[in-house]
Amino acid sequence: QSALTQPASVSGSPGQSITISCTGTSSDVAYYDYVSWYQQHPGKAPKLIIYEVNNRPSGVSDRFSGSKSGNTASLTISGLQAEDEADYYCCSYTTSSTRVFGGGTKLTIL
Amino acid sequence: QVQLVESGGGLVKTGGSLRLSCAASGFTFSGYFMSWIRQAPGKGLEWLSYISSSGGTIFYADSVKGRFTISRDNAKNSLFLQMNSLRVDDTAVYYCVRDRRLPDMWGQGTVVTVSS
Numbered sequence: 001q002s003a004l005t006q007p008a009s010v011s012g013s014p015g016q017s018i019t020i021s022c023t024g025t026s027s028d029v030a031y032y033d034y035v036s037w038y039q040q041h042p043g044k045a046p047k048l049i050i051y052e053v054n055n056r057p058s059g060v061s062d063r064f065s066g067s068k069s070g071n072t073a074s075l076t077i078s079g080l081q082a083e084d085e086a087d088y089y090c091c092s093y094t095t096s097s098t099r100v101f102g103g104g105t106k107l108t109i110l
Numbered sequence: 111q112v113q114l115v116e117s118g119g120g121l122v123k124t125g126g127s128l129r130l131s132c133a134a135s136g137f138t139f140s141g142y143f144m145s146w147i148r149q150a151p152g153k154g155l156e157w158l159s160y161i162s163s164s165g166g167t168i169f170y171a172d173s174v175k176g177r178f179t180i181s182r183d184n185a186k187n188s189l190f191l192q193m194n195s196l197r198v199d200d201t202a203v204y205y206c207v208r209d210r211r212l213p214d215m216w217g218q219g220t221v222v223t224v225s226s
Contacts, residue, residue: 003154036212038155045205045216046155057214089155093211098169099145104154 004029004090004102011108017078020105022090023071028100030071034093037066037075040104041086050075077107085109112136112215114206119220126196130220132189132206140164140184143209146191148202149219156202159191160209196224 005023012018022029022037029035033053038046048057050066053073063078073092077084090102118130130146145160159170159180168180179192189206203219 032211034211036214038213045218046213047216048214051212051214091155091157091212096169098171099157099160099209099212101147101155101157 002100004092004100006088006090006102006105008103009106009108011110012077012080013110014080014082016080017076018080018107020075020077020088020090020107022073022075022092022102024073024092024100025071027096028071028092028094029068029073031095032093033068035066035068035073036091037064037073038089038091039084039086040089046089080109082109112208114208114215114217116204116206116217116220119204119222121223121225122196124197124224124226126224127192127194128196128222130191130193130204130206130222132217134187134189134206134208137208137215139187143211144180144182144189145207145209145213146178146180146189147205147207147213147216148200148222149205150199150202153202157213158204161189193222196222198224198226200224 037050040046053068054066088105113135115133146158161180177195181190205219206217207213208215
């Protein structure tokens with residue numbers, strides 16, 4: 001199972017919006033609405049911020065939103081804040097009943 | 111609150127074995143799938159294996175198939191990962207994760223270092 005494709009890095013200034021893409025195949029992202037996103041700060045465990053494409057767990061800021069079109073899922077962060085600087089990973093359920101992650105995207109706040 | 115606490119990591123030589131454990135609390139452990147996920151130093155996340163709530167269905171990533179074995183003890187709210195024939199590239203932080211078709215809650219991880 002090949003990893004999902006994410007940009008290695010994105011950046012934005014405080015208050016701006018950014019979007020991180022996550023491209024898969026017809027066997028994962030395109031097939032199911034089981035795509036999740038995780039935020040990971042250095043030295044910490046990942047934290048779920050979006051599940052099932054566009055749902056936020058309780059306690060996650062509404063500045064985080066998700067979407068999907070075909071085999072590409074996207075995470076948008078609006079109103080960027082300094083604490084958003086972190087690594088972000090997408091994950092998809094697959095037709096083989098396995099899970100596959102993206103390579104991760106480093107978000108830098110300028 | 112949901113808590114997942116991994117243990118059993120450490121330093122081991124290539125070809126050696128380790129058994130990781132994960133103690134779960136704060137939720138009905140027997141009602142959830144569980145997974146192990148790892149992260150090599152400076153690298154991304156890699157899903158390794160999941161086990162169904164009853165333990166009757168198990169899947170592995172190709173990278174660990176035949177070397178790692180996942181298991182669980184619902185009576186003790188515990189998840190395990192038996193790792194055999196360890197290689198240098200198995201060096202990573204290993205996370206125990208609650209899984210609902212996708213990971214949702216994560217432990218803090220346990221470090222496994224494999225040296226030659």
